[in-house]
Amino acid sequence: MYLQFRDDVEDALTSALEALDLPTDDLGVEDPPEGVDAVLASSAAFRLAGEVGAPPPQVAGQIADEIDAGAYELVEAASAQGPYVNFVPSDAYYEETAEEAQRADFGHLEPTGEEVVVEHTSANPTGPVHVGRARNPIVGDAVARVLSFAGHDVDTHYYVNDAGRQMAVFTWAYETFDEADLDSEPERDKADYDLVRYYRKGNDFLENADPDEVEEAEDEIQAIMQGLEEGDEETYQRVQEVVDTVLGGMRESLDRLPAEFDEFVKETRFLRDGSADDVVTRLKELDEAVYEEDAWQLDLDEYGIEKNFVFLRSDGTTLYATRDLAHHEWKFDNYDRAVTVLGEDHKLQARQMNASLDLLGNDTDQLRQVIYSYVNLPEGKMSTRAGTGIDLDDLLDEAIDRAREEVETRLDDRIRDDDLTDEDVERIAEQVGIGAVRYDIVSKQPTKAITFEWDRALDFEAQSAPYVQYVHARCCGILEEAGITPDGSSDLAGDFDASLLETEAERELLEVVARFPAVIEEAAEDLEPHVVATYTREIAETFNTFYRECPVLADDVDEDLRDARLALVAASKHAVGNALQVLGVAAPRSM
C-alpha cells in the first residue's frame, strides 16, 4: 500500500500545484524523519518560495489548503508543518497494508516482462575461491534476487575464462608436472585444491626456472593459445579438462553460500562460433581503428579514454576484452538488459568495453556495472597464484563452528524448554554462520573497501544476520504457538480487524512493514542490495519494540486484538523473511 499511497500523494500534490499555477516537476516527496507523525512529506515549498514570493512555511500552508484529502482513499490528511507538507495515511492504508502483507510473496513487485542477465563472480578457474573475491558472488547473487523480486525475469551467468593465457599456463602445467613434482598436499580433498598446486607450480617454474626451459614451456603455452584461437578440437578438450575440473570444485564452494548459476558461459564459445572474429572485422572498419606496432587498436579518445584499446595482438590472436565484446553482443541479443558485477580493478576495462560496444552500434544503456572494492587482509591482498588469502571454505567452516558453539552455549541457559535435536543445532549453526558471513558483506556499500578480520566478520551480536534472523524465529515461534504453521504457502492469519492496532508500537511496525515493496523497488532501481540489509535492521528493531510492549498470546489479551496482532506478526514474518531471502540469508524457523 505504500507505493499506492505514494501515488496518491504525488497525485494530490500535482493537482494542488496546478491549481496554484505552480510548476509540478519537483514534488519533493520524501520520508519524514523519526518522530514526525506522517508517512510521506513534501519539501517542495522550499523551492517554490522564490516563485511565489512568500516564505516556505506559507507556501506549504497554501499547498496543504489546496489538497482535498477526502478525494484519496489512502490519505487521511495533508497538513503544513513548517516548510513541509505532511501526509498522514488513512485507516484504510493500515488495514490494506496488513491485508497485503498476509501473502507469503509480500514484497514481490508486478512482473515487468523484462529479461535481465546478471553476470557475476566469473572468477578464472585457477583455484579455490578465496575471500578476496567472495564479495562478487554474495553481492551478485543478491543483485539477481533483488531484480527478480522487482518483477524481472532474471538469469544468472558465470562467464568462464577458458581461453586466456592463464588457462593455457594451467593446462601446460597440469600436463607437464607430476604429483611428485609438487611440494605440498592439497589443503582439501577437492578438485580445485588439488589442481591449484599445478597452477602454482607452473607459475613458479616460469618465474624461476632456467631460461631455456622457460622458453620451451612458453612455446607449448603459445601453442595451446593458438590452438584455442583456431578452434582446434584436441586443444580445446585438453583445456576443458582442467577448466571443468577446477570449476567443479569452485562451484561446490559457491553453492554453500549459496550462489548458484543458470548458465556457465564459456569464453571459447565466442571463438568457436566466429563471433569474436566478426567483432574484430567490424572494429577494423571503424574510423577509430588504428594499426600500430603490428597490433590493431581502437582510439577511444572521444570517450575520454587516453589509452588505446588493443583488440588484436600482433600474432593475430584476440584478447580477453575482444572476446568479451562478442560475449556482450550475445547478451544484448538474448536479453533486454545486462548487469555485470565487477571488482574495482576492472573499471577501466568496463569503460573501454562500453565505448567499444557503442562504436559497434549497440545500445549501451542496456548494460550496467556494479563495482565493488576488494576484500583485503590486514597484511595485504589475497592471491590465488601466490597462495595468500583465506579460502571461502575455511571462512564458512569457521563461521559454522563459531555459530555452533554459540547455539550450544545458549542451549544451557535458555528459558524455554524446547528441545533442540542435534539436527536442529547443526541447521541453526549453518544458517547463522553462513548468514552472518553473507550479511556482513552484503550490508555494506560495495564501493567501500573491506579489510578482513575474523572477529569482525563473525560477530553475531546486534546489527548482524543473527539479530535479524532471531526476529524471524520469534515471529515463527509466536505463530506456531498460536497453531499456525508458517510454511509460507497457506494464509497465515484468519479474519482480523487491523483497526485494533492502535498503539504506537503497532502502528510503527505496520508502517515499516508497508515500506518493504518500496525498498525492493529502490534496491532494484539502484542495484544496491545493501539498502535491503539496512531495512532488515530497521524492521527487526521495530519488531523488537512491538514484541516487548505488545503481548500477542497472553491470557489477558482480548481475542480480537490477539487476532489482529497475530496478523501483524505474520506480516512482519513475511517482510523480514522475504527481505532475508533477497539477501540470500537463511530465515530460520527457530534458533
Next chain:
RNA sequence: GGGCGUGUGGCCUAGUGGAUUAGGGCAGGAGGUUCCUAACCUCCUGACCGCGGGUUCGAAUCCCGUCACGCCCGCCA
C-alpha cells in the same frame, strides 16, 4: 605523474542537498527475564562528518584545493 573510488566518535557502519543540534552497532558504564525464545530491551559516556576554502535560504551530501588510503594506467585476465 594521470584517472577513478573511499575518508562519519577508540573500532565498524547508515545517511550523498532539506525537519540532522549526524542515525545505528561494537567496545566501556548502569539497569531489565514469575510474562509469546535475553542471539533481546532500556538508560549513560563518546563525532567541530579527513583538512581548508566556496556555492546555497539550507552542505556530511554540490564545487575548488589539499592530505591519507585503495584500485587502475599490459599485445594479462
